[in-house]
Amino acid sequence: MDATIFGAWVATGLTLLIFSFLYKDTPLFKFAEHLYVGVSIGYTIVKTYDTVILHLIIKPIVENGEFALLIPVAIGMLMLTRYVPKAAWMSRYAFAFIVGMGSGLAIPRTISSFILKQVEDTVRPLLSMAGPDGLTFSMNLLNPASNLNAIIILLGVSSVLFYFFFSIEHSGAGKAVARTGIMFLMISFGAGFGYTVMARMSLLIGRLTDLIEFSDASYGRPTIWLALLTIGALVFISRRTKPASPEV
Amino acid sequence: MIFLRRQLPLLITLITGLLFAAQYYVPHPASEQMLTSATKWMQIVGGFALILGVTSLFHQHAVKIKRQEAGWGYSFVLYVGMLGTIAVGLWANGKESVEGAMTAFGWVYNFMMVPLQGTMFAILAFFIASAAYRSFRARSREAAVLLVAAVIVMMGRVPLGEYLIPLSGDVSSWILNVLNSSVRRAILIGISLGAIALSFKIIFGVERSYLGGGKE
Numbered sequence: 001m002d003a004t005i006f007g008a009w010v011a012t013g014l015t016l017l018i019f020s021f022l023y024k025d026t027p028l029f030k031f032a033e034h035l036y037v038g039v040s041i042g043y044t045i046v047k048t049y050d051t052v053i054l055h056l057i058i059k060p061i062v063e064n065g066e067f068a069l070l071i072p073v074a075i076g077m078l079m080l081t082r083y084v085p086k087a088a089w090m091s092r093y094a095f096a097f098i099v100g101m102g103s104g105l106a107i108p109r110t111i112s113s114f115i116l117k118q119v120e121d122t123v124r125p126l127l128s129m130a131g132p133d134g135l136t137f138s139m140n141l142l143n144p145a146s147n148l149n150a151i152i153i154l155l156g157v158s159s160v161l162f163y164f165f166f167s168i169e170h171s172g173a174g175k176a177v178a179r180t181g182i183m184f185l186m187i188s189f190g191a192g193f194g195y196t197v198m199a200r201m202s203l204l205i206g207r208l209t210d211l212i213e214f215s216d217a218s219y220g221r222p223t224i225w226l227a228l229l230t231i232g233a234l235v236f237i238s239r240r241t242k243p244a245s246p247e248v
Numbered sequence: 249m250i251f252l253r254r255q256l257p258l259l260i261t262l263i264t265g266l267l268f269a270a271q272y273y274v275p276h277p278a279s280e281q282m283l284t285s286a287t288k289w290m291q292i293v294g295g296f297a298l299i300l301g302v303t304s305l306f307h308q309h310a311v312k313i314k315r316q317e318a319g320w321g322y323s324f325v326l327y328v329g330m331l332g333t334i335a336v337g338l339w340a341n342g343k344e345s346v347e348g349a350m351t352a353f354g355w356v357y358n359f360m361m362v363p364l365q366g367t368m369f370a371i372l373a374f375f376i377a378s379a380a381y382r383s384f385r386a387r388s389r390e391a392a393v394l395l396v397a398a399v400i401v402m403m404g405r406v407p408l409g410e411y412l413i414p415l416s417g418d419v420s421s422w423i424l425n426v427l428n429s430s431v432r433r434a435i436l437i438g439i440s441l442g443a444i445a446l447s448f449k450i451i452f453g454v455e456r457s458y459l460g461g462g463k464e
Contacts (some may be wrong), residue, residue: 003350007359014360018367022374036364038329043361045302045330046337052295054342056288072289092257092459098293099458100261101286103447104268110447112272114440118433129377142418142423156430157437164438183436186390188431190323190397192425193380195263197398198405200373207370210363231311 008214012222015207016230026237028230122157124150156184258453265451332356396425 017032057073060066078094081087126147130136138146162174163181170178215223268286271279309323323405336352344354385391403409404420449455 003355011359011363015363015367018364018371021371030319030322031325032364033368034326035329035360036368038326038331039333039356039360039364041302042330042333042337043357044298045334046342048295048298050342052292056292056295062369064289068285069288069292071294075289076293077301079293079451080294082300089253092253093260094293094296095458095460096257097258097264098290099450100264101268101290103261103450104265105273106447107269107444108272110443114436115444118437118440121395122430122433141422141426144429148428152426153433157426157434160431160434161363161437164434182390183393184340184427184431186393187397187423190394191401191428193376193394194398194401194405194420195424197373197376198402200370200376203366204370204373205343207363207367 005219008219009222009226012211012214013226013230016226017213020230023234026234028233028237060105122154124154125153126151155180160184254459257459258456262451262453265447269451284437 014032014035017028018036020026021029026130057069061069075094075097078090081090124145127135127137128147137148139148140146141148143149159177161181163170163178163185168174211223213219215221268283271283309326311317312323313320313327333353333356335354340346340351340353342353343351345351345358350358362415400416401423403413403416404418410417446455450458
C-alpha cells in the first residue's frame with residue numbers, strides 16, 4: 001500500500017476517534033488522546049536532540065572546537081541532580097543562572113519594547129499638520145492612525161489602566177472612568193472570543209476538508225468505512241456500558 | 249555549606265541578572281557577542297530542562313503500567329507513540345523530508361501529529377459554542393456589550409457575515425485594531441510593570457521561590 005494512502009487511512013481514523021468525544025468520553029477518544037501526547041513528546045524529543053544536542057553542542061565542539069559550550073552543558077547537567085536527593089541542592093545553580101539571566105534580560109527590554117514603545121504609540125498628536133494651512137482633525141474610523149482613533153485609543157488605555165489601579169476608591173468621576181474601562185475590556189473580551197471561535201472554526205473546516213478529500217475512491221474511501229466503524233464501535237461501547245444504579 | 253547551598257545561588261542570580269541588564273546599555277560588539285552566546289547557552293540548558301520533564305512523565309506512566317493501575321493500557325499507548333516517533337525520528341535524522349521525499353518521520357508528522365493536533369483544537373469550536381450558548385445571556389449591560397462585540401467580530405471574519413451585514417467587516421476591523429488594541433496595550437503595560445518589579449525582586453534576592461524547598 002502506498003504511504004500516502006495508508007497515511008490517509010491513519011489520519012482519517014485518528015480524526016474520527018478525536019471527534020468521538022463529541023458523543024462522550026469513550027476509550028476511542030482516550031486512545032487517540034494518549035497517542036497524541038506520546039507522538040507530540042516523541043516529536044519534541046527528536047527535534048530537541050537534532051537542534052540542541054547535534055547542532056548546538058556536538059557539531060560546534062567537534063568541528064569548530066568551541067569548548068566553551070561545555071559550560072552550559074555542565075549547567076544543564078546540574079539540573080539533573082534533582083534525581084539524587086543528597087545532591088539536589090546543586091540544581092539551584094542551574095536555576096539561579098537561568099532565572100538571573102532571564103530577569104536581567106527582561107528589565108531593559110520590557111521597559112523599552114512594552115512600556116515606552118506602547119506609551120509612545122498611545123500618546124500621539126490629537127491634531128495633524130496638513131500643508132501650510134494649519135491643523136486638521138481626521139475622523140476616518142477605518143484608519144487606526146486617524147486623530148479620532150488616537151483619542152479613542154488614549155481614552156481606552158487610560159480608562160483600563162485606571163480600572164486596574166486600586167490605590168484610590170472608584171467613586172464619583174473615578175467611577176465613570178472605571179466603568180468606561182470595563183466597557184473597553186468587555187469589547188476586547190468579546191472580540192477575543194469571536195476571534196478564537198473563528199480560528200477554531202477554521203481548524204474544523206480544515207479537518208472536514210481532509211475528511212471529504214479522503215472519502216475519494218482513489219484513497220479507498222477511508223472516511224466512509226472508518227466513520228461506519230467508529231459509529232459501530234460507539235454503539236457497541238454504549239450498549240456494553242451498564243447504566244449507573246440509581247442512588248438510594 | 250549554607251553558603252554553597254543558599255547564598256551562592258543567590259549570588260549567581262545577582263551577578264547574571266546585573267550583567268545581562270547592563271549588556272543592553274553597552275552597544276559594543278563584545279557585548280553583542282556575549283548576548284548571542286548566552287542565548288545559545290539558554291537553548292542548551294533548556295534542552296536539559298526537557299530531559300527533566302520527560303523523565304518525570306516516563307516515570308509516572310511506567311509506574312502506572314508496572315502496577316497495572318486503571319487505564320494503564322493508555323499509558324502503554326503513550327509509550328508506544330513516543331518511542332515509535334523517537335525511533336523513526338532518529339532513523340530519519342530528525343528530518344521530515346529528504347530531497348523532496350517524505351521520510352517516515354515526516355509521515356508521522358503529516359498523518360498523525362497534524363490531524364491529531366488539528367482535530368483536538370477543532371473540537372473546541374463545539375465546546376466554545378456550547379459554553380457561549382449557556383453563558384452568553386445578556387444579563388447586564390457589560391454582558392450585552394461583550395456579546396455584541398463577539399457577534400460583530402464573528403460576522404466580520406466570514407464572507408456570509410459580510411453579505412448579511414455589509415458593515416460588519418469594517419466594524420470588526422475597527423474593533424480589533426482600535427478598541428481591542430487599546431485594551432491590549434493597557435494590559436501589556438500593566439503586565440510589563442509587574443514583570444519588571446518581579447525581575448528586580450529576583451535579582452536582589454527578595455523572591456527566592458525558584459530555588460525550591462528542601463534543606464537549606
